Amino acid sequence: MSRDGDPASRAAGPVSRARFERERRARHEAEALLETYSRQVYEGNQRLHLQAEMLEETVRQRTMDLEAARIEADAANQAKSIFLAHMSHEIRTPMNGVLGMAEELRETGLTPAQQDILSVIIESGDLLLSVISDVLDLSKIEAGQVTLEHLPCNLAEIVASAKRLFGPKAAAKGLAFQVPDMAALWVDSDPTRLRQIVGNLLSNAIKFTDRGVVSMRLDYRPGAVADLPGELQIVVEDSGIGMTPEQLSRLFTPYMQADASIARTHGGSGLGLAIARQFCRIMGGDLTAESIPGRGSHFRARVSALLTNERPAARSQVSLERDLAERLKTGGLDVLAAEDNQTNQLVLVSMLRRLGLSARLVETGTALVEAWRAQQPDLILMDVQMPGMCGIEATRAIRRAEAEGGLPRTPIIALSANAMTHHLDEYLACGMDASVPKPIRRAALVEAMLAVLPARPCDGGGAGNGSATGGMPDG
Incomplete structure (x- = not known):
C-alpha cells in the first residue's frame, strides 16, 4: 500500500498544520506583545529622561536662586554693618562732647543739687551708649566677630559691683534687693562679658518688677579634674509680672519683647537677654528662663570658667x-x-x-x-x-x-x-x-x-626714645 494510503500519514498532515498555525499565531502575538512592551519601556525611558532633565533644570535654577539669595543676604549684612558702624560713629562723636564735658564739670566745685543734675545727665548718656553697644554686640555675634578675653576675674568683685550699680535702682522702686556677699574666688574668664550678662539679667528683673524682691546669686562648681574648667552659674529671680509660655518662647529673639505692650510700658530695645544668651553660649554655657504670669521669673546663666591663682594689679x-x-x-x-x-x-x-x-x-x-x-x-x-x-x-x-x-x-x-x-x-x-x-x-x-609710653630714664630723657606697644581694647 502506498504512503498516501497510510492512515497514519493522513492523520499526521492536518495535525502538524494546525500546530504550525497555532505556533505562528503565538509567535505573532508574542512579537506584538514584545513590541508593545518595548514601546512602553521606550516611552517610559523617554519620560524618565525628560523628568531627569526637568529635575536637573529645577535643581540648577534653585541653586542659582540660593546663590543669588546668599549674595543678597551677604550684601544686606554688609550694608547693615556699614550702617551700624556709621550710626555708632555719628552718635558717639557728639556724646563725646556731652559726657566728656559732664565729667570735667564734676570737678568744678558744684553744689550737691548741681551734682545730682549732672549725675542724671551722665547716667542718661551712659544709657544711650549702652543701647548702641548692645546693637554693635549683636552685630558682632551675627558676624562671628566676638573675641573673648581670658583674664583673672574675682567673682566676689562681680557681685559687689552688681550691688553698687543695681542696689540703688531696686531701692528707688521700693524693691528688696537680695544679693549675698561672696568670698573671693578667682576664675579665668572674660570679666567684661560676665558683667554684661549679670547687668542685663538684673536690669531686666528690676525693670519688670514693681513690688517684692529681686535676687541674685553666683555659684561655682569646679571641674571633675583640677585642670578642667568648671561651671559658673548666675541665678537671678524676681517677683515681677512674669510671662506666659508663648511670651517665654520668643524671649530671646533679638529686637523682640515678650509682648508688644512692654515696649510702650517699660521701654527697652529687646536686645539685652538675646545678647546675654549668645554670650553664655560663646562662653561654653547657656541661658534659660522659667516664668509664671503674675508671680515672677527665674533666669539661670551658665558659663564655663577655670579656677586660677593669678591676680591682676588693681588700679584706681x-x-x-x-x-x-x-x-x-x-x-x-x-x-x-x-x-x-x-x-x-x-x-x-x-x-x-x-x-x-x-x-x-x-x-x-x-x-x-x-x-x-x-x-x-x-x-x-x-x-x-x-x-x-x-x-x-x-x-x-x-x-x-x-x-x-x-x-x-x-x-x-x-x-x-x-x-x-x-x-x-x-x-x-x-x-x-x-x-x-x-x-x-x-x-x-x-x-x-x-x-x-616708655619709662622715663632718670636723667629726664624723652619719652619718644624707644618703642612701646599697648593693648587694643575690644569694642
Missing part, C-alpha cells in the same frame, strides 16, 4: 593718674593731637589740662604728618576719621618715614568713635599702639598713655 583712676604723673615728673610730655571736631578738641584739651599736660592741635592727617616731621613729639593722639588724609593713612606715613629714616617710634593712640572689631584690628595693623573709644573717659586715656 587716682592711682593711674598718680602713676602717669610719676612717669612724667622728670620733664614735660610733648603731645601732638589730631582732631577735626571743635567740641572734641575742647574735651581733649580739658582732659589733658587736668593731667597737667598741653597739646599741639591739628585738624587733618596731612597737618599732623607735617607737624610730626617738623618736631617729633613724645606722643600722638590720633582721631581716625578726618577730612583728606585719615588717621590710618597718617599713621602709615609716619611709620614708613620712621623706618626709612631710622627714627625712634612715636607712640600713637587712636581716638575713635568706631567700636567694631574689624576697625580696631585695622588700627593695630596700620601701626597704632592703642585705642581709646569715644566718648573718651579720662581713666581710659591715662591707662592707654601708661601702656604706650
